[in-house]
Every structure is written in structure tokens, then in C-alpha cells.
Amino acid sequence: MAMQQTSNQYVEIGLGNDRFALPIQEIHEIIKMQPIIEIPNTPTSLLGVINLRGNVIPIVNIHSYLGMPKVPDTKMNRIIIVNYEQSMVGIVADQVIQVTSYSQIEPLPYGEQHHDGRHANHVANVQGVLINIISMDQIL
Amino acid sequence: MSIPSHLSEYMSVFMDELDEQIQIMEEQLLKLEAQGGKVTIIQTLFRAAHTLKGSSAAMGFDALKNLTHGMENVFDLIRNRQLVVDSALTSVLFHATDYLKLLRHSLLEGQQDTVDIDPLLVLLEQITQQNSTESKLAYDPAVMAGDLGLSELVVELNRFQRNVAIQAMRNQHEVYSIYCRVRSDAVMKSVRALLVYQALQESSEVIAAFPPVTDIEDESKFLGEFILVVVTKESQQLLEERLSEISQIEVIHIESIHLNNLDQYVNEEDASRNLSSNEQIGKSDTSGTGDQPQVRRSQTVRVDVDRLEQLLNLVGELIIDNTRLHEVTSRMMQKQQREDSDLATLSDIANHFGLIISDLQEGMMKTRMLPIEHLFNRFPRMVRDMAQATSKEIEFVMEGKETELDRKLIEEISDPLIHILRNAADHGIESPEERVHCGKPRAGTLVLKAAHQDNQIMISVTDDGKGIDPIKVKSSAIRKGIITEHEAERMTENELQHLIFRSGLSTAEQVTDLSGRGVGMDIVRAHIEKLNGLIDIHSTVGMGTSITIRLPLTLAIIRALMVELDERMYAIPLMNVVEIVALQPNEIKIAHGREICFIRGNVYPFIRLDQKLRVASGTQVRTQARRTTVIIVSFGDKQVCIAVDRTLGNREIVMKSLGTYVGEVPYISGSTITGDGGIALVLDVHALVNEEGSKIMMTTSEQTLGMKNRAAEVTIFRLAQHHFGISVHDVREIIQVPDIESILHSSPFVQGMFSLRGEYLPLYDLHRFLGLQRHESSKARIIVMDSSRGTVGILIDQVMEVTTLDEETRVEDIQGPRNASSGIVGVYSNKGQLVTWLHLDDMITETMR
Structure with missing residues (x-):
């Protein structure tokens, strides 16, 4: 599956109390928090847009996609710019933990059939702590 | 066979010519048919075929050469009145x-001879054979040349040419x-010769030619x-090598001329004739290849569209920076009270910079514009x-071919237009018999028209x-379940x-080759709307x-009026702005449940932008005795007033799309980067105005009637x-508010889903839509109703009563440009309540x- 090929490096981020990992090749860059311009009349899943060196980048409310409440902003917040289709989108991570690779990556037993499993069909097992591997293509 | 490298540089020129000549042929064939x-028509056709034959032979494209040769023969016969033009003939020629075109396409893809032209060649051959074999033979120069032996060519330099030669040797x-x-x-020997001529000119100067270049x-x-010479x-x-690369040249013999043998090459007596030939050479430098007079070709450079887009983006960046530069300069000017010559210089430079950039921008925009002719000609x-395929007679008229529009748009509207034309030809225009029966002329008329109309392109x-x-x-719509019978009753x-x-939806009784498959107009509409257009x-x-x-x-760079609302900046395209007015509170009235305003005796619909966009705003401030800043915007012939917090002046903005992820946003058409690096959203005036305008028709005409x-x-x-x-017919039942399960990624007006006897239904909350505050209350209910989106629930605060409303109780409305919103x-009035x-x-x- 897509997860297992090429680079096996992941950027591990914290969302709420959970840890998630994004394949490093999907990530364009990680920037500090900056003001997000809301767009009226859009679903709550869209936080707004930012200006990234002259490009208008939409910022996605990843929390709502993953069905978790948004935690208050802290200094640890980062915007992660990921490649999405032909362009880019940003997500706000509560914190960026590390760049790492995992020795043990397992597919979830229920795979994509499970209605919650849509978001993460693999998990990394780090000494009993499960880290969801997510891919923007699957989430958005 | 691959294209020889030395020819590849001619390739783009050749393709241009091919395009052009095919276009000419088609135009002329249509005329020929009519x-x-x-x-004159035959002459043009003949020339086009002839030109193509020559150049494709020179390029070594045999299939093209053979085909055009065959066509040329046919045209020749027509020219000599040995062949009569009939529809069968024109069909073959078409x-x-x-x-x-197929051949051209395969060439573009870098392949040759992948298209089998033999059947057509046979057809063309038959046509020519039937009528005459002589004329073909008589014309074919290849055959002619074959019969003739070598002529005796002699180099005879005149005095002038001799002097040039001597001068050259001394140098x-x-x-x-x-x-x-x-x-x-x-075939096309002269083109070969000219290839030689051109090859030589790259490194040398040709001082004489025998026979003269004209010959x-x-x-x-x-x-x-x-x-x-x-x-x-x-x-x-080196010269020999260079020339040997040119195909179809049989013999190359190079003699060196030096001072000692020069006189062998000179003919003093014949000076005058050769002098003229020399002049011819000089002229031929500019005329390029081709045995026929060159078809007028404006001096153009073909540029990759992507490259153009890139440049335009760069111009966009420049404009943003220029705006920032101006802001900084003016701020510095304000701070520095003293005369500072450096600052004055900076300001001068900034001004000049601005002028140059605006010229640059204008130039760039123009490079993107093309006359719509490029599209229409097809x-x-x-x-x-289509007329042939359906046995109809259609007179096709095109108007406004010179209308210029963005090349991107030209590409984009091609498919929708083809579709509409097909529909018209296939379903619209009747068969000649039917037309005659209805008392119409046999031939149907189809008019395609383009024009500029207040900052819009209108194509009909x-x-x-x-x-x-x-x-x-x-x-058909009822049968296919697109609308209910009940709905249909109410429609105009x-x-x-x-x-x-x-x-x-398709009303065509049967699917034809051309159209009627039930997909189409909806796609056309979607396409046009994607381009921010209207159909x-x-x-x-x-x-x-x-x-x-x-x-x-839609041009990427526009002037816009910047306005502020809720401490955010929005841009309104200046071309839509009519004027900016400050309104007294008493000039804003409520009619028909909606606000209107009076400006110099005219009534305008009044839109509070904060409510449309559902953002917080200084509404409270405005309700006090203060003036409201209002912008009158227009789109087409409709105008509305938009209330904003304040205006910030106008500036040049670069439109940036919000991207595919965000997609369409109501009332927002895009965004732009502001001078301070922030983002301003661009208002979709079209949507705002159009929404108000279209309603007039609906409410006043049929619905109220x-x-x-x-x-x-x-x-x-x-x-x-x-x-x-709401009409009792629409209400299925009214229930108490059950548990609501919120759903993600939904419309902001959908509260969530609720379960009704095992069925999940969406719950709409209209408070936000109508700009009302919602308070939790035990009297809240859900009205379950059937809508065109299936059964839905509407959250309401309290059920009052069921009563009868009729026109007697209708409140008179002021005849404004708009009197109600959709829905x-x-x-x-009902018991003292509106x-x-x-x-x-x-x-x-x-x-x-």
C-alpha cells in the first residue's frame, strides 16, 4: 500500500491527546502559527486561508475531520503545509513532536471498510503506543 | 521515418502554414459548396493545396504531399472546367x-504516416481519372522535367557582382x-532549391544565382x-556537408572562384540582365520559401501559454510590491516633515515604477487577448x-468575430458552444419539409453572435x-423525477x-448521433458558471x-475598491462599483420584510454585507443616528446597495483563486494579497446582484399570481x-425536538441529523440564514416537510396557529427593484402581526x- 513505499520517514504530530504521523514526502513545509483569514459561509471544516509567500493556502480544520474537539491555541501550534492534489493545504497541528521512522507499521484489522478507519488505515506501534498514520488524500 | 534534424527548425513554421492553409481550404470549400x-474560389483552393504540397514535400512528409497533390489535381480540373462541382465532390474534398487534419495531428505527436490516406487517394484519383488524365500529366512538373535533358547553365557575373567577388577575395x-x-x-523542386539557398545563406552571402531567383x-x-555564387x-x-543534408538533391558540385579564374565567370556584355537578377536575390531574402506568393502572415511569435501565465504571475507580484512601495513611501513622506531630497527622489522613482508597471500589465493582458474568430472559424x-448529417438546410451567420477575449476563456467556452450549436442544429431547426409545412423558409437560420457588453462578453x-x-x-421532467407534478404546476x-x-433531462424523442443523450445542457451550464458566467x-x-x-x-489583475467590514478587508471589483454614498438612517426603509434604500429618489435593494457573509459587524453602531457607508454596485442592468463599515480606497489587485479545496464560496469570488501581506477576499458582485435581480421575475410574475x-x-x-x-400542504408533521446528531462537513445551515421512526433526516436551522438570533426554548419544534432534496426537518421556535392567508391580507409592497428574496x-398581515x-x-x- 501507499504507506509502505519510498521513504519511511514520518512527521509525528500531536492532535489533542493523540499522536498522528504524516509521511514526510507529503509535507511541503512546517511554519509557525500565523493569522488565518476566515472565509464567510464556508463549512467549519475550513478554518480559512493564509498567505504563504504570495500564495493563498487554505487551512483545514483537521480536528473536525478526525472528529475531535479543537484545543485552544498554544505556542506549540504549527501550521503544516501538505501537498494535496495539485496544490497545497495547511493543517494546524497542536504540536510537532518529531521526525522519525517506525520499525513496526501494521494495517488496521478492519482496513478501509470501517467507517472510522477511513482516516488511518495503518498504525505504527511504538512500544505499545499506537500512532495513526494519516494521509491527506484519505482525509480530505 | 524521423524528421531530419535540419528540418526540425522549420517544423513550427510548417505547422503554422499547415494550419493556415487547412483553414483557408475549409473556408473556401464552404464557399465552393454555396x-x-x-x-477566385478555385484559384485560392488550388493555391492552398499547391502551397501545402510544396512545403510538405520539402519537409519530406509524403502522405501529406500525396494527399494535397491529389486535391490539387481535382482543383485543377475544376479550374479548367473539366469537372463540375457537386455535393458528392465537395464531400470528398471536405x-x-x-x-x-489527422495528418497534422499525427505530425504534432511526432509520428508520420500513421494515417492511412490510401482510400481517399483512390477516391481523388477516380475523380481525376474519370475526367481527364491529360491535364494531370500536363501539369505535373515532375513529369515535365523528366522529359527534358540538362540545360546548359553558365555562370555569368556582371561587373557589379565581379567587384563584390574581388572585394571578398581581398578580405x-x-x-x-x-x-x-x-x-x-x-516534387516541388523549387522548394528544394530554396532550401539550398537558405542553407547557404546561414553562413554565406549569395551574390548571384543562375537561373535568376525568380525563375x-x-x-x-x-x-x-x-x-x-x-x-x-x-x-x-563544410559547404558540401551542409548541402548534402538536404534531401532530394542529386548532384552538388562546388568550384572555387579565385582571382585567376574569375574572368571565366564574367560576362561584361550581359551586365544589365544579371544586375536585375542580383536585385532579385536581394529581395528574395525577405520573401522566404515558397513558390507561390506568401500568404499574408502577420509577424508573430508563438509563445507557450504556460510561459505567458508565468510572466503574468510575475507582473502580479510586481503589482503587489508596487502597492507596498507606494504605501511605505507615503508613510515616510508623512513622517518626514523636512524637505528630504532623497525621499523626494524615492517618491519619483516609485511613481515612475508604478507607471511602467501599469504599462507592463496592460501589455501582458493584451497578449492574452485573442479575437474570438479563432474559435468561431471552426x-x-x-x-x-451537422446539416448534412441531419439532411437539413442551415444558413449559418456569425457576427462579432473580432470581439477579443482572454485566450483562456476562448479555450474554455469552445465545448459548451459546440454543444449548444449542435443542439440547435439537431433539435432546434426542423427538416426542410417540416419548415415549409409551417410556412417558414426551407433553410433554417442559425446565428452565432459575440459582443462586448458592459465589461462582459455576450455570446448568443x-x-x-x-x-x-x-x-x-x-x-419529461416529471417522468424522470426531476420535479414533482406539484412543482411543475407552479412553474412558468x-x-x-x-x-x-x-x-x-432531454426532450429529444430519440438519441441521435449529434445530441439528445440527456447529458449536455446541465454540463454546459456548470461549465459556464464555473467561468463565472451566466447562461x-x-x-x-x-x-x-x-x-x-x-x-x-475575468482578468487576473483588476482594480478594486477595498472596503472594511468587521475589521477585515474585502475587495469589490471597481468595474462593478457605481458610486459610494453615505446614507442617513431614515433613508433606509423596510418594505416587504427586506430593507431598501432611497438615493436621489431611486429605490435600491439594500444589502447588509455582514448579514450576507454572516460575520459580526458594527451593526449596532449603524443603527444609531450615524451615516451608513453604502456602495452601489451593478452587474448587467441590475444594481444593489451594499452596506459596509468603511471604504479604504481603490487599488490594483491580483486575483488569486481560493483553490479547488475551498471551491465555490457564496458571495466570494476569490482572494488577493494586500499590501501588508494580509489576505483580502474579493466579493462576488455578480452573485450578490444576480441573486437580487432574478427574484423580481420570479415573485412578481408567476408565484404571486x-x-x-x-x-x-x-x-x-x-x-x-x-x-x-408555510403552506399546510408542505407540512408533513410537526414533532418535538429529538436528539440531534451533529454531522461534520455540512452546510452551515444544517444543524445535524435526527431520527424519525428509524429514518435519518437533515435538520435545517434557518435562524442563521435569515440573520436571526436563536434562543433555546421548550416550545421549539421541528417541522417535517417534503422538499426537492427529500424529507427534511426545519427547526422553529414555536408553532403559532394554522390560518388562511389570501391576497386581501397581503401587505402592499413598494415597487422597488427587488421586493423579496428567493423563498x-x-x-x-394576520391579526395585527406581520x-x-x-x-x-x-x-x-x-x-x-
């Missing part, structure tokens, strides 16, 4: 141009006499051999084919065919006709149909402090926008 074998240049012979079976250029006079720095060997042929397709029958559309003819833009239809049964497309001149005839029973309910009513039937009668189905549809 007007018969007029001399077919031939199709093959030319350490070499002078050669180069003899070349083109293979006797080669070499003339295919009928040129016999396949020639001598060129050149001055060069290159060695004999259509006559298409319409002709009008036919005088049978029109769209609303009854047929209605029954025009609304019914508009149903053809819904998906899955409209007017049709009268028996009289014809007119489809109008309006496209904005329909209501007039029947006093209806209405369920009255309360949302916040306002009373609303509002009217305002009625009740707004809603058409919830429309409103729900509206929330989905």
Missing part, C-alpha cells in the same frame, strides 16, 4: 481536409560557384538545376456537417427552429424551459430558441420574534448554494 466553382573570403541538381522525380521560385520554369568564410568541404464547417446562439416546448419539458414557461439545464434561454414554440452566454472578462387565485391554509410559526408561514412568497410567507423548498435550495 456559390459553386467561381474562379473529407480530404479532415485527413489533412580573405572564399568565393564558390555551387552547382546543384534536384532529383528529377522530386527558381517559379515551379513551372524551374527545371531542377541551378548555380549559386556565394561569398563565405567556410571551407568547400464552426461553419461543423454546422455544415439563436435559431429560428421549433423552439423548446415547455409541455414536453414538463412531462420560461422556468420550465430552464429545466433543460438540469441534469438528466440564459429564451424560446418560443414554433419561433425558435435563443441561448445567451454572458462571461465576465399563482397565490392570488387560491387563498391558502398556512401554518404560522415563530423564529425569534418574527412570524412566518419568500410575500408578507401578509407574517412572512415562506417557500421553504426554495429557501433550502438557497442554503445549499
